[in-house]
Amino acid sequence: MNVFKHILKRKSSREIAKDRLKILLISDRVNCSPEMMEMIKNDIAKVISKYMKIDTKSMEIQITKTGSKGRSLKNPTLYANIPILDLNHDIP
Amino acid sequence: MSEVIVVTSGKGGVGKTTTTANVGTGLAAMGKKVILIDTDIGLRNLDVVMGLENRIVYNLVDVVEGSCRIKQAIIRDKRYPTLFLLPSAQTRDKSAVNPAQMVKMINHLKDQFDYIILDCPAGIEQGFQNAIAGADRALVVTTPEVSAIRDADRIIGLLEANEIHKMDLVINRIRYDMIRRGDMMSSEDVVDILSLPLIGLVPDDENVVVATNQGEPLVGSNTLAGRAYQNICHRVLGEDVPFLDLEKGISFWAKVSGIFHRS
Numbered sequence: 001m002n003v004f005k006h007i008l009k010r011k012s013s014r015e016i017a018k019d020r021l022k023i024l025l026i027s028d029r030v031n032c033s034p035e036m037m038e039m040i041k042n043d044i045a046k047v048i049s050k051y052m053k054i055d056t057k058s059m060e061i062q063i064t065k066t067g068s069k070g071r072s073l074k075n076p077t078l079y080a081n082i083p084i085l086d087l088n089h090d091i092p
Numbered sequence: 093m094s095e096v097i098v099v100t101s102g103k104g105g106v107g108k109t110t111t112t113a114n115v116g117t118g119l120a121a122m123g124k125k126v127i128l129i130d131t132d133i134g135l136r137n138l139d140v141v142m143g144l145e146n147r148i149v150y151n152l153v154d155v156v157e158g159s160c161r162i163k164q165a166i167i168r169d170k171r172y173p174t175l176f177l178l179p180s181a182q183t184r185d186k187s188a189v190n191p192a193q194m195v196k197m198i199n200h201l202k203d204q205f206d207y208i209i210l211d212c213p214a215g216i217e218q219g220f221q222n223a224i225a226g227a228d229r230a231l232v233v234t235t236p237e238v239s240a241i242r243d244a245d246r247i248i249g250l251l252e253a254n255e256i257h258k259m260d261l262v263i264n265r266i267r268y269d270m271i272r273r274g275d276m277m278s279s280e281d282v283v284d285i286l287s288l289p290l291i292g293l294v295p296d297d298e299n300v301v302v303a304t305n306q307g308e309p310l311v312g313s314n315t316l317a318g319r320a321y322q323n324i325c326h327r328v329l330g331e332d333v334p335f336l337d338l339e340k341g342i343s344f345w346a347k348v349s350g351i352f353h354r355s
């Protein structure tokens with residue numbers, strides 16, 4: 001099934017809805033506003049930028065559930081995807 | 093032993109009142125003594141869905157304020173002798189009643205009825221607090237749409253915070269043709285997201301509109317929605333009823349052919 005969908009390279013609106021909800025509900029449940037997520041993202045970018053050159057525009061952060069079943073957010077994890085542009089950035 | 097069930101959803105227009113009317117009527121048809129309480133003060137509708145709007149003399153606010161005895165406000169249904177309705181007030185607002193008053197009134201009704209079913213207003217404000225105050229369990233109604241599911245999730249969190257842990261999910265207005273095309277979340281998707289035990293799948297059925305027009309709940313009738321509500325009633329009683337073929341969702345082959353239809 002997934003292979004077919006991959007070939008078609010088109011997400012059904014059902015999948016889009018499900019993906020959007022999953023992310024939305026996690027931030028709803030932990031009571032973390034999009035503004036706060038944005039502030040966390042900016043602060044992380046600032047710290048990492050001290051040591052290496054990163055692509056702040058395409059970096060993403062989100063809170064995800066790992067290993068927990070059901071509704072409880074027992075093991076929430078902050079997941080950050082930060083593309084590095086230059087590892088040998090001069091350390092000031 | 094009586095059970096107090098609140099029918100709630102967060103979002104408006106997903107079918108709380110229809111569910112209340114049909115589940116209540118279905119349970120009464122099975123011989124249970126049932127009272128339906130409309131807690132939507134200012135926007136009462138359960139009376140019209142039940143077709144009892146012409147019989148209202150007193151209402152919930154009159155009872156709570158002591159303007160009448162509770163027996164005077166309760167209306168007997170025109171079809172089932174063990175089904176009763178306590179209508180809401182149309183000309184007042186939610187602040188006319190508080191949760192403590194609701195609990196007191198429900199406790200008074202508990203020894204007279206097998207099931208007390210509360211139709212909750214939309215929203216999470218005082219009307220919601222009033223409706224859930226005396227409830228033992230909840231039926232959370234949602235539709236397979238992003239907005240309704242998000243609100244249902246919020247409601248589930250609030251019910252948990254208010255120590256109502258017995259919650260079951262009713263997914264309403266399911267369009268199997270859209271699920272087949274990949275344009276609507278399936279019941280499995282919704283259950284996966286909300287992580288609540290499923291108690292009912294109600295297909296999107298024109299007969300619901302017809303029944304509302306006529307003021308006659310369609311539970312038990314030979315319609316898709318009528319059968320779906322009948323099954324919900326059995327499950328409320330604790331019976332293990334398998335989900336209808338249509339309720340089950342779609343077979344693997346339907347899913348495969350759905351993909352090719354899209355391409």
